[in-house]
Amino acid sequence: MTESRLLEATPMLPQVAEPVPGTPALPGSATPHAQPRRRRGGRIRVTEVIPWLVIAIVVAWAALPGLFTSYGPTAGDAAAALQGPSGEHLFGTDATGRDMFTRVVYGSVHSLSGALVAVSVGLVLGTGIGVIAGSVGGFVDDVLMRVVDVLLAVPTLLLSLSVIILLGFGTVQAAVAVGIASVAAFARLSRSEVVRVRRSDYVEAAFASGGTFFNVVRRHVLPNSLTAVIALAALQFGTAILAISTLGFLGYGAPPPTPEWGLMIAEGRNYVATAWWLTTLPGLVVVAVVLSANRISADIARRGRA
């Protein structure tokens, strides 16, 4: 049930109802714990730092992989094939004797850049659609949101696969496919945020003090809608890493021997009975990164509300 449909189905009731006397900020209605809560929002907690640390490490891997490992990502040492995790090979080695930790470190650039591309595609297209629909309204809104409805109606993975069948296999193609699948989420959120902000008293007050449409959108609507969109972008970053690794696992992303995380796990599947580290450890890295992105998103959203 999409927002646009809901709005369409309901006649926009103007402000017929008078504000009930005193309801918005009833004198003496201060909630008892409102004050302490607010103060808590200002302090930085340890649990908020860890996710950033995880992301920072992975970004460092992507930027300077050589600093973290002395092996090469594709060079195998046949003598050291299928060794379990050890001091020498932190994540063990695969069937061709490649160091798994090295591959994970070198693979981070694929996942991160892929996710970055995906989020950019979703953010630019989706937010563009959403902001235009929300601020212009009327017919434009209707048409744009119907298109978004269509995007929403197709399950995300199927949408990505449709794009892939059009564009072909590859890292960039997979990233774009994932990005396009997230357009609808960005469009809906940014539209509803814009609509929410537009209904606020301060936007009306801005019009009442002589603001032109573009000035009001630029000065009030966009800045106030942004927090939620940024939070969604952080969330989608994690989602994109998941989705890209899924496409990699299915074999639609980077071709072997690229050390892409999903592809690595797919390759490790054949040794699932004997070499657990080939699948488990890269997977844990994916979980850690996605979890961190989700945490960061939640923290941004919470701070935005405070």
Place this chain on the structure above:
Amino acid sequence: MSGASAPVRALAGARSAVGQDGPDGAAPVLEVRDLSVAYSSGHESTTVVHEVSLRIHPGEVVAVVGESGSGKTTTAQAVIGLLAENGSVTAGQILLNGTDITAWSPKQLQAVRGSRIGLVPQDPNNSLNPVKRIGDSLGEVLRIHRWGDKRAIRARVVELLERVGIPDPQLRARQYPHELSGGMKQRVLIASAIALDPELIIADEATSALDVTVQRNILDLLDELRAELGTAILLVTHDLAVAADRATSVVVLKDGRVQEQGPKDEVLTAPTSAYTRQLLADAPALATAGRRTLAEAERIVAHGAGARPTLVVRDLVQEFSLGRGRDPLRAVDGVSFSVQPGTTHAIVGESGSGKTTIARAVLGFHTPTSGSIAVGGQELTGLRGEQLRQLRRVLQMVYQNPFSSLDPRQDVATIIAEPLTNFGLGDRAGRAAKVTALLDQVSLPAGLATRRPAELSGGQRQRVAIARALVLEPQLLVLDEAVSALDVSVQAQILRLLEQLQDDLGLTYLFISHDLAVVRHISHTVTVLNQGRVVESGLTESVFTDPAEPYTRALLAAIPGRLAPAGLPQEPSA
């Protein structure tokens, strides 16, 4: 936690604790001794109630009066053991019929709540489970305390609904909360509070969200039940006038401390604390006369009579479509009035009277269905785009809620200067100077210019909103419930500010309000609205002292404070 270790302070003097002796020497239903409550967050703990003591005897009404943050609601919550999760009683005792319940377990308290202490909550509109039928919600308290079987409960529910004056109780019991009006919901909540015939009812701002006539009916009902059942009532309210009407004794709280307490007549007629005197002076409802005499208002209005009125509204009709195949809703139905320059015209009415719709039409936010609106002689209806924008230079608005009418991301200087920026008036330095001048004019320190709204109090925000409205030097200021969300003392300050600005700058106000007392205080002329139609209009003093219409009379009679003892301090604020 327990107050057992706290020494019971000797209650010295008849006025240190309310109702020292009951009417017939009976033990108090509720006794609160030196109660302190703190909220903790992390390692910090803030005490919000300091050593509050009070007593209520059967059949008494004790009003706890205070502004926001005074700790009055917290005190009430402590009594029923429903403090927020991070709150705790740090000292003192709560005695119910002589038994100390302060250290009782949650289970023990559950047995008391609902059966011996009833609660009538603040906002009836959110206080009933929205997906439960009225009858089930009302019967819930009976089921919780295992009162009778299904059939008995059903019968009792109908009986209770009847008792609180709900017509058609059988039908109502099967309905859902959204199908009842606010006043009816509050009646249901009262029925639920009295269902098990408790000794004590806590009414926490029980009528603050209701229209004035509904408020009166609900308070009358509570009074009646008290007389009939001998229940004691703890009346928590921000409204001194309500306390003056209904209470036997009054406790005045400020910042969690008792400022003054005693029998109502004593507290209201001979207040000993400066704060109580200030509260009494600031409460417009307790002023028995308007600020101006009739003659004064006549003179001021007559003075501008020759000039062109600042605002003329003629036969305004505003309809809202409710969708295809349905009659449109006529929110405003043929309203006419005019406002002389330099005067304040008030539009007063209850919820749904159409007053806000008129304000919004005057500001050009929606096009009227028919009728005309002229500001300074210029017809406003039909203006669009740039013409309408230009008109905004002479026409400004102040909103009800200062928490939502200021952009949280801008600082005060930017907010105030925005209208100048919009019309490209002045350069950067000129605007800054103007902002400083305006801050001064609305009595805000210049240092506030760099703050954001979240750092300001409600009163300060409203001053910022007024400064923004004034920066273009408009002819007409529309004030839509502009003081309704503020505490009494802040409200009085803002009203004084508005009056002073009017005197200094010759401003014209269109003052929209539900609060008759405030309207009487500030306006020269008034239009009384009911369901979109004008009931009566004219000079405020003459309408208030000599209402021609029954509706106006009923409205005026419902203003709290009318039953207050004679001999109140009559001096309105200077």
Place this chain on the structure above:
Amino acid sequence: MTAEAPTDVRVPDGAPTPGAPRTRGSGAVGRSTPPTGGGRVVALLTGYVPRRLGQALIVLWIAFTAAFVLLQALPGDAIMIRFENPELGLSPEQIADIRASYGVDDPVLIQYLHTFAGFVRGDFGYSVQSGTPVQQLIAEAFPQTLVLAAAGFVLAVLLAFAIAFLSASASFAWIRTALRSVPSLFVSVPVFWLGIVLIQSFSFRLGWVAVINPGPVEGLILPVLTLAVPIAAPIAQILTRSIDEVYTQPFVRVVQAKGASPSWVLWRNVLKNATLPTLTMAGILFGELIGGAVVTETVFGRSGIGRITEQAVAHQDTPVLQAVVLLAATAFVLINLAVDLIYPKLDPRLARQVGASR
């Protein structure tokens, strides 16, 4: 609509409306409220239902058109290149026959109408890879996926409710906190990895469940678990948030003031209020189920719609993918339509007011 800031749910805003019960004015009524007043029958015939139905059809039509343009019209001959491959050894006449049977040389509009008519009849063309009619492929695969998805969905709902209600009512604060972080952990787990790890631990390490030639029920255990976890996560998140939201509503305090115990409050008052909004997630969950089926069936080597989809992409079998996508979209739209029509019946605030009120 309440400001729906995303926290950690991959659910577009608007659909889950935990705020709906509270904001009666905008939230609840802002949903698709059927018009009040007037005859019920009249409203059914002219108002809300046909309007919603119309919207649903428009969405499906746009989806079809987009799929046609993108997957069929644009690549056009790209599919045919396959048959012209000399290795297949087809004679030019055979190729011409195939071209004619696929209608490749017809004008685009004719192709469009032809395909559209086919889809309406349930004829989705032929698989490029195997030459089998697409509807036959799908019909054969459907039961397997249905069993998997239904079992996964039921387990997910049970899991989600268990997590949400325990995290609201567990007696120790640390248990509540721990349970609250479970859903966000669940959404962060790659489904394919979860499947592999489950096989690793339960089949190879512990030997509890066979993966090679398992019985029909035994073979379902791990796939269902794999599928359920990512579905349970968003339900649990919405539910938890919704429960929190309901607890902040004033009526809860009133119920407490009646002397209700915490469990009375939770089960008899909070539960229904908190559960209703999760219904609006049905459509999204369906999408997750389909996506999950693709991965799960691939990991566990099960046949089904997911496997067909995976194979279709691997072999550039456009007609199959197109059919799956459009069927999924149709199902999504129908589910949402059903929810929109049922919701007002379940939430009395949205039901039409009967008889005298006020």
